[in-house]
Amino acid sequence: MEEPLSQDRRNFLKKIAAGTVSATVLLVYKQYANAEDAADPVSAAISGSAGATGDKQPDWAYVIQVDKCIGSGDCVRACSAENDVPSGMFRTWVERFIKTDEGIYVDSPNGGIEGFPEVDDEIAAAATEAWYVPKMCNHCHEPPCVPVCPVGATFQSPEGFVLVDHEHCIGCAYCVQGCPYSARFINSEKKVADKCDWCYHRFKRGEQPACVEACPTKARLFGDLNDPESEISKVLHEQEWMVLKPDKKTEAYCFYVGLPEEVV
Structure with missing residues (x-):
């Protein structure tokens, strides 16, 4: 560090x-x-x-x-340490x-x-x-990333958190393109969408x-x-x-x- x-x-x-x-x-x-x-x-x-x-x-x-x-x-x-984020990629x-x-x-x-x-x-x-x-x-x-996911891997939790189900994400990056804040990326190691x-x-x-x-x-x-x-x-x-x-x-x-x- x-x-x-x-x-x-x-x-x-x-x-x-x-x-x-x-x-x-x-x-x-x-x-x-x-x-x-x-x-x-x-x-x-x-x-x-x-x-x-x-x-x-x-x-x-x-x-x-x-x-x-x-x-x-x-x-x-x-x-990065808490969430095991790959080098060069950032959740925040x-x-x-x-x-x-x-x-x-x-x-x-x-x-x-x-x-x-x-x-x-x-x-x-x-x-x-x-x-x-x-x-x-x-x-x-009203997250624009959620409705564009073709498999429902991006969703809102009951508490209001916007989350990614890595088990079902297919890495298509539709949500990455849909986010107006550039807050999403495709994890280079897991090959799925990632974010805070x-x-x-x-x-x-x-x-x-x-x-x-x-x-x-x-x-x-x-x-x-x-x-x-x-x-x-x-x-x-x-x-x-x-x-x-x-x-x-x-x-x-x-x-x-x-x-x-x-x-x-």
Whole structure:
């Protein structure tokens, strides 16, 4: 396992991003308790429906706090080790965005698994803002990958996780093409579709996903939206958030806090 970023590298990105990340967020969704906002999944989960009684079923979701990510790669390494991901393939990865007056510089060397090298002097001098943005399967509640699978190997679990049945997958890659987030791949060793499953095997044991547990800054959160005391519920209730590619209408359940418009 490679060592994380040096402090100098972390400081570099912090300096050029300081105070600017949350200033340019578009397509922002906020929390409302009104019935007219029932289409908002987080608001609906937190507020419930009129006349609802008894205990609510858990509504599992994932949050990425962009302003807390330092690009250490701990999450990617933890995921790869936990899920035996082949070298060069990633269930989760981290991208670095560096904004300049000339445009956006984006890189993700080896998925960010070894951290990020310093950029060249020209880009560093021109940088005005910068972010590390983790990516993964969004576990959509309207997943376009599910209906295109010809054998039903891609499906949603009762808890809302989007999973792949490796015993029945035929490796046709229809789901890979159907995912708008580029979150799927054909496992080079198993020859079947692969992707993040929020560490479903750990979830069934009452544990957090490996990436969440490994994150040194709590940039990644996983929990129950229907639990008002959960950290994820509080964060989404109190802060502005958005999802990637909202125009796809997938009802993505990976919510981003502090995500700039350039990343959408």
